[in-house]
Amino acid sequence: MTDLTGLSAFPITPASASGVVDVAALRGLVGRLAAAKVDSVGLLGSTGSYPYLTRDERRRALDAALDEAAGRVPVLVGVGALRTDAALDLARDAQAAGAAAGLLAPVSYTPLSDDEVFEHVRAVADGSGLPICFYDNPGTTHFAVSPALLGRLSRLPGVVAAKSPAAPAAEVAGRIAALRAAVPDGFRLGSSVDWHAAEALLAGSEAWYSVAAGLFPRPCLAILRAARRGDGAEARRLDAALAPLWALFRAHSSLRVVYAAADILGLCRAEPPRPILPLPAAVRADVAAVVERLGLG
Amino acid sequence: MTDLTGLSAFPITPASASGVVDVAALRGLVGRLAAAKVDSVGLLGSTGSYPYLTRDERRRALDAALDEAAGRVPVLVGVGALRTDAALDLARDAQAAGAAAGLLAPVSYTPLSDDEVFEHVRAVADGSGLPICFYDNPGTTHFAVSPALLGRLSRLPGVVAAKSPAAPAAEVAGRIAALRAAVPDGFRLGSSVDWHAAEALLAGSEAWYSVAAGLFPRPCLAILRAARRGDGAEARRLDAALAPLWALFRAHSSLRVVYAAADILGLCRAEPPRPILPLPAAVRADVAAVVERLGLG
Numbered sequence: 001m002t003d004l005t006g007l008s009a010f011p012i013t014p015a016s017a018s019g020v021v022d023v024a025a026l027r028g029l030v031g032r033l034a035a036a037k038v039d040s041v042g043l044l045g046s047t048g049s050y051p052y053l054t055r056d057e058r059r060r061a062l063d064a065a066l067d068e069a070a071g072r073v074p075v076l077v078g079v080g081a082l083r084t085d086a087a088l089d090l091a092r093d094a095q096a097a098g099a100a101a102g103l104l105a106p107v108s109y110t111p112l113s114d115d116e117v118f119e120h121v122r123a124v125a126d127g128s129g130l131p132i133c134f135y136d137n138p139g140t141t142h143f144a145v146s147p148a149l150l151g152r153l154s155r156l157p158g159v160v161a162a163k164s165p166a167a168p169a170a171e172v173a174g175r176i177a178a179l180r181a182a183v184p185d186g187f188r189l190g191s192s193v194d195w196h197a198a199e200a201l202l203a204g205s206e207a208w209y210s211v212a213a214g215l216f217p218r219p220c221l222a223i224l225r226a227a228r229r230g231d232g233a234e235a236r237r238l239d240a241a242l243a244p245l246w247a248l249f250r251a252h253s254s255l256r257v258v259y260a261a262a263d264i265l266g267l268c269r270a271e272p273p274r275p276i277l278p279l280p281a282a283v284r285a286d287v288a289a290v291v292e293r294l295g296l297g
Numbered sequence: 298m299t300d301l302t303g304l305s306a307f308p309i310t311p312a313s314a315s316g317v318v319d320v321a322a323l324r325g326l327v328g329r330l331a332a333a334k335v336d337s338v339g340l341l342g343s344t345g346s347y348p349y350l351t352r353d354e355r356r357r358a359l360d361a362a363l364d365e366a367a368g369r370v371p372v373l374v375g376v377g378a379l380r381t382d383a384a385l386d387l388a389r390d391a392q393a394a395g396a397a398a399g400l401l402a403p404v405s406y407t408p409l410s411d412d413e414v415f416e417h418v419r420a421v422a423d424g425s426g427l428p429i430c431f432y433d434n435p436g437t438t439h440f441a442v443s444p445a446l447l448g449r450l451s452r453l454p455g456v457v458a459a460k461s462p463a464a465p466a467a468e469v470a471g472r473i474a475a476l477r478a479a480v481p482d483g484f485r486l487g488s489s490v491d492w493h494a495a496e497a498l499l500a501g502s503e504a505w506y507s508v509a510a511g512l513f514p515r516p517c518l519a520i521l522r523a524a525r526r527g528d529g530a531e532a533r534r535l536d537a538a539l540a541p542l543w544a545l546f547r548a549h550s551s552l553r554v555v556y557a558a559a560d561i562l563g564l565c566r567a568e569p570p571r572p573i574l575p576l577p578a579a580v581r582a583d584v585a586a587v588v589e590r591l592g593l594g
């Protein structure tokens with residue numbers, strides 16, 4: 001079974017205005033990540049716009065990515081959906097197709113209780129047999145996962161890991177310690193929020209679920225490797241070098257920035273799904289300048 | 298064209314565990330509301346679980362409700378969706394079926410900017426020809442609508458009204474005045490949040506978009522009528538009599554409470570869509586006691 005550690009790179013899912021996935025462009029993105037030797041590909045994450053795509057298109061994207069990645073890199077795939085039965089269908093699709101694990105966020109419209117999230121995750125893990133990484137993304141789900149709830153979730157059969165937002169530097173060690181105390185040995189704790197990831201890795205986070213790595217895997221791998229060998233000074237130096245990218249992510253959202261960057265780099269010409277708009281020309285020029293200045297791509 | 302004023306009653310949408318609408322049960326709920334002479338039925342609102350149902354099921358629900366309501370009460374219908382093209386399809390379905398207006402909430406996963414919400418609403422209103430009531434429901438969409446944005450939206454052709462959450466009593470007059478100052482004459486401002494609705498009506502809100510009225514139209518109509526004739530003392534007395542119901546709504550969410558109440562009253566046996574769970578037995582007993590004590594149903 002795939003061990004959910006290291007750098008997990010989250011590409012966008014290039015698609016037409018009507019939501020038809022451009023599988024050739026997606027293969028190109030996944031192939032770059034495999035060649036860069038990331039530890040896993042996080043397909044159809046929030047960056048991959050999973051909630052905006054139909055079940056059929058998500059399956060097409062997964063089949064293409066798995067075929068491209070075959071034998072080179074494991075593929076995690078977002079299986080979140082508003083309805084429990086829909087998330088279970090997606091997890092069964094992913095299990096049948098050969099995904100390494102499913103990323104399951106507590107997507108909601110009506111705000112959910114802890115018990116509702118617990119039963120949702122249990123139904124999906126139990127009914128699919130797919131290893132599940134619980135996907136804590138309060139910026140999109142607006143659900144706050146306490147250490148106590150993560151402790152309950154982490155004891156469900158098949159729930160093997162969590163992707164949690166990394167706290168700012170001053171709080172990250174305490175936050176990871178609180179989560180670690182709540183989960184059993186062997187349960188993998190990983191972090192999102194790229195601009196806090198270096199400190200999270202240095203504080204013991206076992207995986208970096210990265211938007212930036214979906215387009216720029218090499219500088220992210222360099223940060224990961226420095227952190228893993230305990231070289232905090234080098235990890236922080238490499239992270240600081242990416243500060244202009246992090247500033248764009250924070251100001252305009254990482255999703256909108258990586259769509260623009262993929263286009264600037266000539267990797268694909270996709271736009272995010274409406275109502276999400278492409279960045280205005282002036283901001284796009286800022287993205288192009290940062291990509292150029294940092295030697296990204 | 299329907300004037301969006303008065304009491305708009307929001308029923309649940311009874312459906313099977315797999316999301317197939319029970320059109321006979323829905324007709325029963327809509328028929329009760331028509332007989333009670335509410336000013337409109339708010340079909341497939343948040344209480345009607347619209348985001349949890351497919352386009353086909355939403356169309357089945359609308360056709361059944363319109364047929365039941367024909368000539369008796371106008372039907373507003375939720376047309377919100379995560380994708381702009383999906384919301385436009387739903388609005389076109391609603392226009393073709395004969396709905397009086399569409400309720401359009403800025404549903405999101407990736408948080409949206411003001412410009413993105415504006416373009417989303419413009420595309421749906423312009424492309425469908427359906428009169429649109431902008432549906433400001435920050436508890437589910439997590440999008441905060443400023444008076445300035447509502448002012449822009451209210452000037453879009455086809456956007457005729459807004460449903461906004463009523464502020465607590467101390468703030469409601471100021472909030473409504475701020476919205477009123479931002480929108481053109483004739484644009485209809487209405488309120489949700491049942492436990493603040495009486496004060497909102499007394500402060501000049503022109504419509505009450507009500508969860509409670511979806512099951513209990515008569516006591517809500519009595520509040521509306523007292524407020525309309527300027528009898529604040531009577532409106533407040535009637536509102537205070539419903540305080541035990543409002544307490545249940547606040548503690549357990551109005552959605553979960555009205556599902557339980559519909560079952561207790563023998564109107565339908567539906568449960569909310571999973572992951573939303575039915576209320577536990579002890580809370581259900583509290584709901585039954587309040588329904589009995591207040592003489593609801």
